Amino acid sequence: MKRIQLFGFIALSLLIFSCALPKYSIVYESPKGLDLRTGKWLVNSVGNRLSLADKHYYGDRIVQGFQKMGVDSIDLVGNVWFDYITPDRFQFEISEETLQLLQKTTDYDFILNVKASIIKDEVSSLMLLPPDKKSSSTSELIIVVYDINSGQKIYHQRIVGTIAVSETDNDVRFAKSAAGLLNGALNRGLKEIEEYAAVNK
Secondary structure, three states, X not given: OHHHHHXXXXXXXXXXXXXXXXXXXXXXXXXXXXXXXXXXXXXXEEEEOOOHHHHHHHHXXXXXXXXXXXXXXXXXXXXXXXXXXXXXHOOOOOOHHHHHHHXXXXXXXXXXXXXXXXXXXXXXXXXXXXXXXOEEEEEEEEEEEEEOOOOXXXXXXXXXXXXXXXXXXXXXXXXXXXXXHHHHHHHHXXXXXXXXXXOOO
8 A cells, every 4th residue: 555655656757847927927916805695697608729619618518617606697609699689899908988888688687708818829738848949838818708788898807828938848748738738728717807806695
């Protein structure tokens, strides 16, 4: 048993030291708290350098995360039929006119926009050899919430994930890809929302 534990410890240590660790920064341009106890929510997902499936993935993750926090009434924009609003109106920066149309023609109270962007993608998740020069990857996730009834942006959270590997990092074999950085950013973003939100208990 002790040999197995020792082997496991050595393997874990080697794995840790062979991994390039990502760094995340979180910046708010609003108060940190959201009131999730009432209201009907819409979620709109947009992306930069992402496939349509990936954009849907981040929207689905937001919906699932909010449902776990007790939000019962929440829908993806793509799953809702709007009588007076065309799909092209759902940009990341929601116009005042679109918010007014949502207020007058729907019963939704909030719209959450999530924007997932790959800024730089130079680091592979598996590296057999160190790069020829210093390489890095950067991904960004922004979550904003608009109060449809007041027409105001009430929440703005920006998470940036970065990872860097230099030509001297001979022991590094594993690293987060740009897509992996986005997943990590989303996990941190949802964790922040849950930490500061008012929820039903």
